[in-house]
Amino acid sequence: MYQTNYHRASSVAEAVKMLGDADDGKFVSGGQTLIPTMKQRLAAPSDLIDLRHIDEIKGITVDGRDVRIGAATTHAEVAVHGGLAAVCPAICHLAGHIGDPHVRHMGTIGGSIANNDPAADYPAALLALKATVHTSKRELAADEFFTGLFGTALDEDEIVTAVSFTAPEKAGYAKFPNPASRYALTGVFVAKQPEGVRVAVTGAGEDGVFRASAIEDTLAQSFDPAALDGISVPADGLMSDIHASAEYRANLVVVMAKRAVQAANG
Structure with a gap:
């Protein structure tokens, strides 16, 4: 890996500022895609801005059949959430079968959809559930968010903060x-x-x-x-x-x- 500077952001606003101050910065959450890419020297950002410790983008809330999952919520947390399992067990099942335990305890839903790997699980869930992707700037329907192979509608300084959907029948x-x-x-x-x-x-x-x-x-x-x-x-x-x-x-x-x-x- 090339030399890089590590920054731990404590808020979304701080993370955006850190990116703006960097020469060639990248946001990182679980790092399950970016870190291996850096190890292969296919990416060499000057700065890494860690989003995992931002409390405002963590957690799961279930209100009736309305669900909101913070972007920094791990796959393991989605997999075992009782309230979510009560209204949409399919997404808990999906999360529980991502990678291995290490991946599930490090990887996040926001990182997964922001990367939009063509073989990732969450993009299919969000598209089928007609979910909304919430960002630091706006709200996007899943149909508009995923734009192609590894492609999304995100601007470079835009952060996924949450996803929301109404649980289906x-x-x-x-x-x-x-x-x-x-x-x-x-x-x-x-x-x-x-x-x-x-x-x-x-x-x-x-x-x-x-x-x-x-x-x-x-x-x-x-x-x-x-x-x-x-x-x-x-x-x-x-x-x-x-x-x-x-x-x-x-x-x-x-x-x-x-x-x-x-x-x-x-």
């Missing part, structure tokens, strides 16, 4: 994990609301997380795994790599969608 998540990293080779989050069904796919798209409209339309008619028998997803636009071909991922999308619906139905 039913939700489920299923993924086919890489056996080493536990990243999703393909993961599917389904959410059933009174106005319809939203289905989001991670780990499969060449351009990152996306919604599966054909599966949504089918499940809106019958929210049952059997309804997806005979449904196929085109391989166009899906990733091929050393782990799986686009055609294999296309099949996994349907298989994981069935499992997600089964989980949602209990």
